[in-house]
Each structure stands twice: as structure tokens, then as C-alpha cells.
Amino acid sequence: MVVNWYTSGVRLDFRVLHTHIAMTAQATTKRQRTSSPPAPKLQKSVPRRSSGTRPVAAPHVDEAESPLADVEENADQSLSERAHRALMGMILSGELAPTEVITERQIAIQLGVSRTPLREAIRRLEGARLLERQRSGVLVVRALPIEEYISILDVRRLLESEAARLAAGQIPLEELERLRGRANAVLALPEDAVIPAAAEDEDLHLMIAASAGNPVLEEMILAMRTRTSMFRFGRFPARRRDVMREHLAIVDALASGNGALAQQAMEQHLDQVRATIIARLTDSRRRG
Template identity: 45%
Template sequence: MTSTADEVKIAPRLTEVAYRQLLDMILSGQLEAGSVVQERKLAKALDVSRTPLRDALFRLEGEGLLIRRGEGALQVKTVTLEDYSHALRVRVTLEREAARLAAGHVPANVLAPLRARIVQLVKAAEAAGGELPGRDDLDAVDELLHEAIAEGSGNPLMADLIRQVRQRSRLFGLERRPGRIREICAEHLEIIDALAAGKGDEACTAMERHLGRVIEDLKQRVFDPRG
């Protein structure tokens, strides 16, 4: 029989598991933007009781991924172009400073595999006659690099804020422009090399340049979608 003390320990774990599952469902589009959250259906799908599910939903609401409708129901936030633009600009402010702080503090056994993966992606594209790597591969490397920088900043609050803003920008679901993928790889390598060399100012500049180009690409895609 489970004791009260054991139940207290289990509850936070169940909430965390439910939170992670719900977050993945939102970011993957399984829970579509604008859809109303159906607690009973989700509890059954995730095989959790209503209490940890509601705690997880409350956390997602606090992070701005769910919004409360007038009648009290929760709805998956629809991210607008303006939301996405705001998120990118906040990311510039946070992540350039994170890169400066992280320079020389991200372990070599983290950076070296990331660099190797990016180089391999470029080589694979060249070997395939210029065919670009899959977005999933690029997204995986992108997520690992930005997470390593957030952690390497040594500032837990900054790291949490970066994760939250990156989650919001991922909700927009804007497909990368094919012509930008090689540029993104080159920008990532520039950031990694500055981090590995412990050059904070260069890492800061490289990150600012990278995110600035993402913003410029966004402008071009909105006002000149043929590009």
C-alpha cells in the first residue's frame, strides 16, 4: 500500500511527466493552435489522474502556451507573426548575453560532437548533390546548441527564460527557407568556435548576427515571399 509520503513524492513526478508530454503535443502540433483543451480526454490519453494533469496545464498556462477563454476553458495559444517577431527580439537580448557568459564554460565534450554533426550535415548535403538535410536533423542540433549555451551561461533564471521564449517561437511553425540552411550551419559553427575558444565578445557578436539574420529572413519572407 502506498503511504502518504510516497504519494507526495510521486505527484510532482507525474506532473512533470504530464507537462513534458503536453509540451511535446503542443510543439508538434498534435494539440493544434486554437484547440480547446479537453481534460478528461487528455487524462485518458496520458494515463494520468486529473490532479497532475491540471497542475501541468496550469504550468503551461503560466508559460503562455495555453490561454484561458472567457468561459474558463483552456485553449492552445495561436502564435501570430507579431508574437513570433517579439519572441525573436527577446531572444537576441537574452541569448547574446548567454553566449558571452557561456564562452569557455561549455564542455568540449558537448561542443565537439555538435560541431561534428553540423559538419556532417553539410558534407551529406554536398554528397547528395546539394540536397539539403532534413529539418529534424537541423532542429535537433539547433536545440542542443542553444540549450548548451543557456546552461553554460551559469544563470539559471536566464536559462529558463531562454527556454520559454524559444518554446514560444517554435509554436509559430515557420518553415526554414531552403537557401538559409547552409548559412545557419555556418553561423552555428561560428558560435561554437567562439565558445570553444572562450572568446565571450565574439560569441556574443556571432549569436547576435545569427538571430539578426533570422529576423531579416522573417522580414523578407513576409514582405517578399517569393525570395
């Protein structure tokens, strides 16, 4: 459809007007191109098809987001965890004695790891106060003073008695029966019989901590027990039967589901441990 527009006696045709506007736009574009540098051509992400095969461009992956970087990081963490467990085991077993100097190179060779994961393991053990760095910068196994040992026992009494209260009625009866059978078997042994330390103590305490339903409480108990296990005071064969009877009292309270009774039984057990340590120290000082 043609629209006629009369202005000052001149007839304009919209088709002519459209042509004029288009020519003006082309001229403006041409001037802009000559006055400014050409725009860079965009790279196509997919090249043209060649010989019947359509190649696919490899996607760009940031190095920080690379799956290979994640694998390498996980490998370092795994080595660090292995070094942490091995080094802590050497400390708790007495292979590395209190005040003994830790040489990173020697330990790294012994554990079969590089010094990078070993340093991470050392940092964690320093945080747990199993290792300490002296003013000279030398790293040594930390010696646990007797006063600190007693203080940790006091904290353990608070934590583990609460864990026993929470765990009452939560541990499967078959597990408690297993512990009860082990305690009775130890009671039947001769006084001088050698038995694993776990049969005397660890299994019951760790089971209670894990059954309390409080992960933070469990973590704190494990940390306190790790620190007290550093204290080299020897075993107490004369208290073996008493310890087993105390354990049986705890097991019975747990099986009954009586939280208050389980709490009391754990308190009495740890009170006896503390009293025995103090009595041994007093006797040693008197003889010395």
C-alpha cells in the first residue's frame, strides 16, 4: 500500500523515504568503520566439519576446578592422615619417648611419605599437645606433667560419666554381654597373667562414648583419653580385679537403662583410677 504525504506542495512517497533512510544509515556505518579499528573476529567453538567427521572442541576447565586437582588434594589428605595415625601411634606406644627430638626427614623416610603431608600431621599433633616446639625451634615429644594428668582425669570424670548416663539403654545387649563375658574371663585368670590392655579398659569406654548420641562429647572424650594414654606410669596388676568389678557395675547399669546409676558407676571407676595414681606417686616420692 502506498501512502502519499503532501507537504508544501511536494508529494512524498514513503517508499522513497525508506530508501533515503537506508542509504543514510549505510553511509553512517561506513564512516564509523573508517574512524575506528576493526572489531576482532569471534572464534568459533566448533570447527567446520572435515572429512565427514565433526570434531568437538575441548571445554575450558579452570585449573582450580580440575578433577585432577581434586584427586591430588585428596591424595595429599590421605597421606597426611596416614602419617598422622602412624606418628601418633609411635608416640602413644612409647616408640617415641617424651622429650625425644622429632627429625622430619628421618620420620618421613620411616613412614614412607613426603615431608608435605608429614608437616600437616605434625601440625595436628602439635594442636593436640602431643608434640611441642621448643624456643630453639626443635620439635620434641611433649612430656605430660603429673599435675596435668590429674586435671585431665578430672575432666574425663565429668565427660565420661555424662556419656554413661546418655548411653544407658542405648547399647545392644549382645555387646554388653560380650563385655561382661570378657570381664568375667579376666577375673578367672591368675594374677600374673598378661592380657591386652583393650580387654581391660578401652572397649568399654569407647563404646559408651560412641553410644551417647553426642558426636562432640565423643570427640572430647577421645581427645582426653589420648592425652592421658601418653602418661608412662605402667600398669597396675594389683588393681586388675577391682577394675573388672567396676566395669561389671557399669555394664549392669547400662543394661538396666538406668542413666543415673550408669553415671554413678562411671564416676566411682574414674575416682578409683585417680586415687590409685595419686597413691603410687605419693609412695614413689616417699621412697625417693
